[in-house]
Amino acid sequence: MLILNSHVLAHLAILAPGLLGASVAKAARARNAARSITIWARRPETRDALRAQPFADTIADTPADAVRDADLVVLAAPVEKIIELAVQIAPALKPGAIVTDVGSVKARICRECAAAMPPHALFIGSHPMAGSAKSGWENADASLFENCTTFVMQPENELQVSAFAFALKVASVCDFWDSLGATPVIVTPSQHDEIVAHISHLPQALATTLAALLAKKNPEWRDYAGNGLRDTTRIAASDATMWVDIFQQNRDDILRALDACQAELAAFRDALEKNDLPQLRARLETGKQFRDAL
Amino acid sequence: MLILNSHVLAHLAILAPGLLGASVAKAARARNAARSITIWARRPETRDALRAQPFADTIADTPADAVRDADLVVLAAPVEKIIELAVQIAPALKPGAIVTDVGSVKARICRECAAAMPPHALFIGSHPMAGSAKSGWENADASLFENCTTFVMQPENELQVSAFAFALKVASVCDFWDSLGATPVIVTPSQHDEIVAHISHLPQALATTLAALLAKKNPEWRDYAGNGLRDTTRIAASDATMWVDIFQQNRDDILRALDACQAELAAFRDALEKNDLPQLRARLETGKQFRDAL
Numbered sequence: 001m002l003i004l005n006s007h008v009l010a011h012l013a014i015l016a017p018g019l020l021g022a023s024v025a026k027a028a029r030a031r032n033a034a035r036s037i038t039i040w041a042r043r044p045e046t047r048d049a050l051r052a053q054p055f056a057d058t059i060a061d062t063p064a065d066a067v068r069d070a071d072l073v074v075l076a077a078p079v080e081k082i083i084e085l086a087v088q089i090a091p092a093l094k095p096g097a098i099v100t101d102v103g104s105v106k107a108r109i110c111r112e113c114a115a116a117m118p119p120h121a122l123f124i125g126s127h128p129m130a131g132s133a134k135s136g137w138e139n140a141d142a143s144l145f146e147n148c149t150t151f152v153m154q155p156e157n158e159l160q161v162s163a164f165a166f167a168l169k170v171a172s173v174c175d176f177w178d179s180l181g182a183t184p185v186i187v188t189p190s191q192h193d194e195i196v197a198h199i200s201h202l203p204q205a206l207a208t209t210l211a212a213l214l215a216k217k218n219p220e221w222r223d224y225a226g227n228g229l230r231d232t233t234r235i236a237a238s239d240a241t242m243w244v245d246i247f248q249q250n251r252d253d254i255l256r257a258l259d260a261c262q263a264e265l266a267a268f269r270d271a272l273e274k275n276d277l278p279q280l281r282a283r284l285e286t287g288k289q290f291r292d293a294l
Numbered sequence: 295m296l297i298l299n300s301h302v303l304a305h306l307a308i309l310a311p312g313l314l315g316a317s318v319a320k321a322a323r324a325r326n327a328a329r330s331i332t333i334w335a336r337r338p339e340t341r342d343a344l345r346a347q348p349f350a351d352t353i354a355d356t357p358a359d360a361v362r363d364a365d366l367v368v369l370a371a372p373v374e375k376i377i378e379l380a381v382q383i384a385p386a387l388k389p390g391a392i393v394t395d396v397g398s399v400k401a402r403i404c405r406e407c408a409a410a411m412p413p414h415a416l417f418i419g420s421h422p423m424a425g426s427a428k429s430g431w432e433n434a435d436a437s438l439f440e441n442c443t444t445f446v447m448q449p450e451n452e453l454q455v456s457a458f459a460f461a462l463k464v465a466s467v468c469d470f471w472d473s474l475g476a477t478p479v480i481v482t483p484s485q486h487d488e489i490v491a492h493i494s495h496l497p498q499a500l501a502t503t504l505a506a507l508l509a510k511k512n513p514e515w516r517d518y519a520g521n522g523l524r525d526t527t528r529i530a531a532s533d534a535t536m537w538v539d540i541f542q543q544n545r546d547d548i549l550r551a552l553d554a555c556q557a558e559l560a561a562f563r564d565a566l567e568k569n570d571l572p573q574l575r576a577r578l579e580t581g582k583q584f585r586d587a588l
Contacts, residue, residue: 129520149518185518195515198508203526205562206500211581213558214492221489224443224479225588226423228529232497235522237585240578247566247574258563262556264507268499269552272541280541284534287505291531294519 009035010071010176015063015085016042017050020102020128021076022140024180025055030142033179040066046137055140064092067099072176074126075101079109079245086113086123095120100152100173102128104196105249106189110153122166124173125153127192128182129200135239146181151195156188197253202261204235204243205254211236303329304365304470309357309379310336311344314396314422315370316434318474319349324436327473334360340431349434358386361393366470368420369395373403373539380407380417389414392463394446394470396422398490399543400483404447416460418467419447419483421490422476429533440475445489450482491547496555498529498537499548505530 012034014021021039028034038058041047047059060066067073067089075082082101093099099121103109106125113123128150152173155166174184187195211233214221247254271279306328308315315333322328332352335341341353354360361367361383369376376395387393393415397403400419407417422444446467449460468478481489505527508515541548565573 199523203523208578208581209558209562211584212577213555215580215584229493229497231525231528233585234525236581240575243578244575261507264503268503281534281538283506284502284537286509287502287530290505290509291527
């Protein structure tokens, strides 16, 4: 956890806002965290609707127009569109501009977006661990990032870049998230992808698998569900399209997490089959200790 | 779902009350669902403490004393103590008495408790799908059973018993749970054990396995947990001793549920490894449909 105090208000541009992007705008407005807020949305109808919103000062007609004066650009598009947007805005970025994003997978995005930047601008990926069952800018929430872990990417190899200058820019991005109420955490993209494979993508795979298994059973069983099943499967209700993209983008790390989980589950089954009660108890107690400490 | 209207107030005895047993007493008192409530607890200190509670009319010193006048006896002990209690009270039961329980595994309990009954009394197992992170009679809650699915056991083979007389008694037990606000559901013990293996015990095994896997990782990762991980692992915080008993008692059904789940998880992994996006999407959408319908 890193909290900086030297926050400087910036001209902020937010591109392709959905729930997260519009929540960044609302939170920045509510907390006076930006000097101005410019938004570009892909669909003309969305741009028209956004013109009436108090969290936008300017609605731009193109991504390039949106970023021209921006100190900080937030690419809020779905994971598979972020790189494309970075390439599109690169020629319009002003000297010293920082570009970040809110995508939930980082290694490929950071590599390709960094490569797309002009020499006078930097891409520093972000991932706020926020979300909601709802999506779309209409459901944006100014308090979405309060106490929310937000990963900010440091370079994989510090020798590749001017370490000191880069560190200052990473600190600025941390500072921005801090100003929205979030808790910034600095990691490398590969650390990030390993962490979220375990604490976010693996839980999604398990919730989906359990729900998909039960979907094959007698539909009456659904009426009998207690809170345990409701909690354990809650995230199975998430948007399928978004998750296909995430699974695909973080495939290797998720496969490794799934392998480890399958081995754990097989060991649990084995202990039960052999009636190895000390082993079964040890697993239950380890799980309980972990959950109690969350 | 079956709701009867012909409720007749009964002399109620509750043996070995923890959270569930004392909640039965509180709910019965609050809803005037029993003519009198007699309680027996194993520890003398608990009996003393219960004497001061408005939900008990009489505190008995022995299980036999507790059940002598009872129309309905609720054995609220942990799963592995229920059969022992049934054997102990059998000689003291009055003609027409019904004995039930609140254990979360049913086949063995129903078989052995039925065998322990005298000819003039019947054992009809129950399982309210209620619970709480808290345990102990001090945490009892009169509203614990409101809208709570409560399984009531019909015999496996109706020819073995006088079907009509038995059906009336099953209806009385359903009626009692209904009077506490619960939703009774009639199933056989083997159906029950298959259902709960899937909708309760398998989710517990998965939550425990995920939590036990993450317990091996960098402790800092815990600070990054979002609501998805919190929800998915919530029941991993349950009491380990209780769950060792449940896993042991419902071993065969849980092993079958685990096998089915491992096969689903392997198929998910396979789809991801092969980049079979339609298959991955189909699994996510099936899971979402199931969860949305809960």
